[in-house]
Amino acid sequence: MAQQRGRRLRRRGRRPRQGAPLRRSRRDPGRGRRPPLRPGSVDGVPVATMVCYDVEFPEAVRAAALAGARAVLVPTANMEPYVAVNDVVVRSRAIENATPVVYANHCGSEGETRYVGASVVVGPDGAVLARGGPDGEELLVVDLPLRAANPPDGATYLADRRPEIYDAGGER
DSSP: OBOTTOOBOOOOOOOOOTTSOOOHHHHSTTTSSSOOOOOEEETTEEEEEOOGGGGGSHHHHHHHHHTTOSOEEEEEOOBTTOHHIIIIIHHHHHHHHTOOEEEEEOEEEETTEEEEOOOEEEOTTSOEEEEOOSSSOOOOOOOOOOOOSSOOTTSSHHHHOOGGGSOSSSOO
């Protein structure tokens, strides 16, 4: 992630592609060497970055929102047959957390792997604000409505959470 002038703010490593085995420490939240997800800042706005597979877990985006992220940015290389991530999962994560999600996907092919393109920008209400096509590179320019820094009580799923009745990866 970089600021407007190109200064690097934050770097996250890539995870193996979907279906690839993961080392045990990366599968168990809190047991690896990585620190918990903390938002970075772009022009003073707290934003979280996560890659590919991370956004497919409700806990990752929830942790970002609870840590104060007002938007989630996801560079990814999603491939066939997983287009449901672009179409359904990304919108769900935005709605669940009243937080916009920017999902910038790779397109084209590498060997037998075909990337689905279809980058999507989703508002905090789940509305699709912009969508790229399945083929070819595109630049999507969007005025992104950020999650309110202090949403009123009862205005979001975040306010209605009841972590005392479930174990959501240790967020109690």
